[in-house]
Amino acid sequence: MRKELPIIVTVLSGLVVIFSRYFHYGMQLGLMDTLDKWYLVSASFAILLGVVNMVKIHWGYIRRRKEGWWNSIVLLLCLFGYGALTVQQTVDGPQAAWIYNNLITPGDSTMFALIAFFISSAAYRAFRVRTKEATVLLITAVIVLLGKAPIGDALINGWGTLADWILKVPNTGGFRAIIIGAAIGAFATGFRILLGLERAHLGGTGTK
Amino acid sequence: MIERLQSIDRRIIYVLLILVIALALLKPIGLPVKVGPMTKSMYDAVDALPAGSVLWIGMDFNQSSKAEQYPMLSVILDHAFRKNVKVVSFAMWPNGGQIFDQLAAPVAKKYNKQDGVDYLNIGYKPGGSVALRAMVTDINTAAAGVDQNGKPLASTPLGQQVKKLSKDYVGFIVDIAAGDPGTTDYLNYVSTPEKIPMATAVVNVSVPGEMPYVQSGQYKGLMGGLRGAAEYEILARAPGKAASGMDSQSLGAALIVLFIIFGNVGYLASRGKK
Structure with missing residues (x-):
């Protein structure tokens, strides 16, 4: 049982x-x-x-x-x-609030901020024109990176519009496909759970 | 010599990045910020709310995204309070309620708004999307009858006024989110079935994933990252931390692109030799 x-x-x-x-x-x-x-x-x-x-x-x-x-x-x-x-x-008491404001908040923000440095280093190492696909990825990244910051439009008028187009058209198309795929996957998994075929939520190997 | 450009020590990148960011914060160059259509439509939707109507703010982030999302909340609150729109907030993330209390206090003081009368912080309630769905049926039951600070909801005028998260009580939803649970839950369980218009304010990294919902019209607008917050500050004429951080973001991005170019010049030079 x-x-x-x-x-x-x-x-x-x-x-x-x-x-x-x-x-x-x-x-x-x-x-x-x-x-x-x-x-x-x-x-x-x-x-x-x-x-x-x-x-x-x-x-x-x-x-x-x-x-x-x-x-x-x-x-x-x-x-x-x-x-x-x-x-x-209570959470707003003097000592509790002090610990929250001066230890938890800056500590948590620091951890998140560190990502900026890792991403910078990773972008420098990963974005190389090794293949055609990698080159497309590199160009897209540069357009969106500069286009979503004010410097893009300051350098070339319309840069931001190009970045927005990438987000709105190719990106949205790709994401829609992912969302539809994930929804179908979720439906299939739900159906398997209802039939008692999927047992991952009970621990063990997960499938029958 | 040129090949060495592809193997710059990462510590040099780190030091230069922090220098550029700090320098832009200390000595702003004032690059102009163009307001994008997604932020503009979100601003217009909040701006169109009549005085006395209720804006529901989802607090689905924590202090790790402080740099991007604290300015978002501050500017939305500034805009709502200036328009005499009442604000109700609810958090699916444990620290959301506390963050709201912290940021709402100075803005409320500026516009002489009272807790429980002009704004209500339901705070964090466990259960994620199920707690959110329960708000649609009855806020008092879903919130176990108390707000963020344990005060009975029924003892506050706004708590008595807003009984359900439904179209009859709430005019617009803005979910400030940094992940899951967050905007998708609002879309699935509240905004779409209850027909309450909504917009979202997300960290920059989440923007691509939210774009399909902007295009489909399910979000009436989107505030994306620090740039989105800066655009909203410009529209609301309430310059704050987001606008002042734009130069840092610009120069940081330019530096990263510069290093990407260096890396590729070095890579191509070494490939040419081989």
Whole structure:
């Protein structure tokens, strides 16, 4: 029953959603609203489950003195310390807000900003005129890069318009194909889940 | 000698990039910023909202995209408050509610707007797209009855006024998003079925992926990255951090292109020798 029960729950949930979305009577019953409420409660518990799981993993690292175990101590101290602080004084309390504004925000922004440097270095190394395709990629990248910044139009009037055309025409065409492909894939996967053929969400190998 | 241009030490690129960005911030050259059609149509849609109507702002980003998205929120709030449009915000990202509180406070002070009366921060509620969908049925239930700071929604005039995320209560949606959950959820579960017009404000890297929805007319406009925020600042006549960052972005982009050219000159020279 360890596998059968989750499959039965999944199939029933899927059928309830289809019934509620595609049938007039199903819509009137309001089953989707009930399912949504159940999901919201489950999602809230999932946060707790995540915390328990993280504590379990990092406590294991500390106990086994795994390489970098002291990072796990810092993580657990921050998790419970900041959690306790915000419970005591809310997220807008003086110390909680100070930590957020002066440690979390600049730290997070710094991590994101570092991408600019890696991208610069990667662009310099990757964009080479090795093949015809690579040359097209290079030219497109240069047009969009300069065209989406004010310098493009400052250099040549109309550069920005060309960059916009690339985004609106070839890019949109490509993305539409990806979106349609992904939607068909999602439909097929959903159908396989409903038939009990796709079992990746239960763990294990995933397919039957 | 020329071949060496294809193997410039990356630390040189890093140092030059930071120098160029810093220099442009300290000594702006004031390159003109042309307003694009996507930002213009978004601005027009917000501008057309009558006083007293409700603008719903989705806070689906965190502080990592601060440079691009804090100016977006500030300028939209400035525009809405100036037009006496009421603002309700909801976050599917955990830090979204806190960021809204931080940025709304100075703009609200500027226009003498009150929390709960002129704007309402529902804040972060877990559940992602399902929480969003539940807002369509009943905001109070979906938000567990409280706003970002634990204040009962029913105790605020705006909380009493806006009962559902539906066309009857909300005039326009702007989702400021840096990933998933985000704009697609608004499109699938709110904007399209509820027929509420919406626009999106996304980080630059997400712009290509959102373009099909702009072309199909599902988004009434799009604010793309820092450039989009700068264009909106120009339209709203509220110059801020985005406009002042445009020179840095321009020179940074030019430097990257310069290095790409160097790399290719070196590559072609070495290929010619072989």
